[in-house]
Amino acid sequence: MSDASLIDELPGELLMWVLIVSELLVFGAGMIAFMGVRLTDPAGFAEAQSHLHRTGAAFNTAVLVTSGYLAAQALHWRQVARRAAARMALIGAALLGVVFLIIKGTEYADKMAQGINYETHPFFLFYYLLTGFHAAHVLAGVGILLLVSWRDDARNIEAGAQFWHMVDLVWIMLFPVIYLLG
Amino acid sequence: MGDNTLTRAWLALLGLSVGSAVLTLLPVPAAVMGGGILLLALIKTRVILAQYLDLARSPAWLRGFTMVLTGFSVLIFALYLV
Numbered sequence: 001m002s003d004a005s006l007i008d009e010l011p012g013e014l015l016m017w018v019l020i021v022s023e024l025l026v027f028g029a030g031m032i033a034f035m036g037v038r039l040t041d042p043a044g045f046a047e048a049q050s051h052l053h054r055t056g057a058a059f060n061t062a063v064l065v066t067s068g069y070l071a072a073q074a075l076h077w078r079q080v081a082r083r084a085a086a087r088m089a090l091i092g093a094a095l096l097g098v099v100f101l102i103i104k105g106t107e108y109a110d111k112m113a114q115g116i117n118y119e120t121h122p123f124f125l126f127y128y129l130l131t132g133f134h135a136a137h138v139l140a141g142v143g144i145l146l147l148v149s150w151r152d153d154a155r156n157i158e159a160g161a162q163f164w165h166m167v168d169l170v171w172i173m174l175f176p177v178i179y180l181l182g
Numbered sequence: 183m184g185d186n187t188l189t190r191a192w193l194a195l196l197g198l199s200v201g202s203a204v205l206t207l208l209p210v211p212a213a214v215m216g217g218g219i220l221l222l223a224l225i226k227t228r229v230i231l232a233q234y235l236d237l238a239r240s241p242a243w244l245r246g247f248t249m250v251l252t253g254f255s256v257l258i259f260a261l262y263l264v
Contacts, residue, residue, distance in 0.1 A: 006243075009242065009243060010240060010243060011235070011236040011237070011239065020235075028254055031258065032254075032257060032258070032261070035258055035261035035262065036261060038261070039261065039264055054206070058199065058202070058203050061199050062196060062199055065192060065196065065226075065230075066192065066196075068192075068230065068234050069188060069189075069191070069192035069195075069234070071234075072188050072191075072233070073185065073188055076185065076188065161234075162235060165230055165234045168230055168234070169227055169231070172223055172226045172227050172230065173223055173227065173251075173254075175223070176202065176219045176220060176223045177258060180202070180206055180216075180219050181220075181258075181262050
């Protein structure tokens with residue numbers, strides 16, 4: 001198989017895949033750095049991690065994968081000309097993104113109330129950097145989903161859904177590394 | 183990509199997430215828990231790539247992404263065990 005036909009196999013726009021790979025590499029490097037710094041103080045990292053709200057974060061995983069499901073369904077429905085259903089699914093996906101951000105915001109507020117900030121321990125520097133950068137992507141994704149629910153050409157929806165699935169993928173790896181591997 | 187395939191993928195993702203939560207509650211050695219959690223996360227990423235991102239139709243790309251993510255998970259697990 002030639003390189004050109006291999007690239008043609010990718011669903012959607014090539015540039016979206018370049019973005020997906022770039023984001024995975026950036027977050028992956030961040031997670032590797034986190035695990036590397038953890039080696040300098042495993043007990044301190046485990047203690048710091050015990051302050052996190054695992055249940056809320058686990059619930060957020062269910063929220064994001066459900067939101068991703070709606071975004072994927074939206075593309076399918078738009079392709080079979082169920083335009084209204086596709087729009088509703090995209091708006092639902094965006095609303096679940098907002099739910100994710102509210103839960104994340106509550107978590108940050110709780111940390112602040114405990115006097116925990118990025119200077120408290122290196123763990124929290126990575127925690128705020130990685131989860132905050134991810135939350136910024138969720139915020140951007142909510143805007144993109146709403147935009148493509150309005151400009152609902154199938155190619156637009158596909159690109160918007162791909163961005164959203166990338167956000168989902170990053171969280172699936174970030175959650176165990178930051179919240180569970182103590 | 184049909185409705186049923188996506189629905190099955192979504193249910194699988196929810197089930198795998200519940201599996202991770204249950205694993206953290208079990209009295210198992212840290213290495214087993216860490217390895218199990220990372221393995222479940224890896225399977226979840228594959229489901230998202232194959233079904234949500236539709237790479238099931240591009241097996242070569244799906245294989246490539248899976249290999250890289252597997253390498254990443256192994257590295258994270260190794261750092262966890264040190």
